[in-house]
Amino acid sequence: MNLYPLLRRPLLRRPLLKQFGYRLFPGLCLCCNLPSGRDIDLCQGCEAALPAIGHRCQICALPLLHTAICGECLNKPPAFTNIIACYAYQSPVAELILALKNHRNLATGSMLGQLLADRIRATIPRQQYPNLIIPVPLHWRRSLVRGFNQSLELARPVGRELEIAVARNRVKRIQPITQQGRNKDARRRNLRQAFRVVGNVRGLRLAIVDDVVTTTGTTRAMAAVLMAAGASRVDIWCIARTPLEK
Ligand SMILES: [Zn+2]
Ligand SMILES: [Zn+2]
Numbered sequence: 001m002n003l004y005p006l007l008r009r010p011l012l013r014r015p016l017l018k019q020f021g022y023r024l025f026p027g028l029c030l031c032c033n034l035p036s037g038r039d040i041d042l043c044q045g046c047e048a049a050l051p052a053i054g055h056r057c058q059i060c061a062l063p064l065l066h067t068a069i070c071g072e073c074l075n076k077p078p079a080f081t082n083i084i085a086c087y088a089y090q091s092p093v094a095e096l097i098l099a100l101k102n103h104r105n106l107a108t109g110s111m112l113g114q115l116l117a118d119r120i121r122a123t124i125p126r127q128q129y130p131n132l133i134i135p136v137p138l139h140w141r142r143s144l145v146r147g148f149n150q151s152l153e154l155a156r157p158v159g160r161e162l163e164i165a166v167a168r169n170r171v172k173r174i175q176p177i178t179q180q181g182r183n184k185d186a187r188r189r190n191l192r193q194a195f196r197v198v199g200n201v202r203g204l205r206l207a208i209v210d211d212v213v214t215t216t217g218t219t220r221a222m223a224a225v226l227m228a229a230g231a232s233r234v235d236i237w238c239i240a241r242t243p244l245e246k
Contacts, residue, residue: 097239
């Protein structure tokens, strides 16, 4: 009997503690507080109820009435190839992201990161995985105030699960975000100068990890500086995508 295909199954390659640890230390579902019964702090029922995005833009994952390419991507094609978004930015995904971002609930970050890794695994063949994962950086001043970067907290479990290196300092944010009160074009111009690539990304396939993609301004700007620095491809992986800005 040939056991090789069995051994190649991802479940069997995972460390034993990872596979069975939840039986020793059962976790609670972060949505309903009942035992999750799995190696992720989210029960099967609550996961199934998370808000899926139906039809969407094939490039930026913007929710649409039909699957197509949205007006913005047609008019101004972004430097990234596409956005993979797990969910629509609605309850309870919105609350979970805020728990991470505003209340530093790192368990939620780790759970959401695992969901993102599962989504990537189901979407991209392993041979096409990027060389590096880059979390959206915070400006150092904001980082100092907040004490952590939510995108890094999401990128870490994704990198661990998919066995892809996470480069936390490859892109620096050199301007704090002062977007309030600016119009869309001014925000765009401002954002393009907000990032600087540190070190060599020439020829690399990269995935930028973000919590929520709202206007695509940040991810467009980051992808543009990385492509200009010689990256061969940039994709965006995020937990949630918001509907069209009103
Ligand atoms: Zn639950
Ligand atoms: Zn689009």
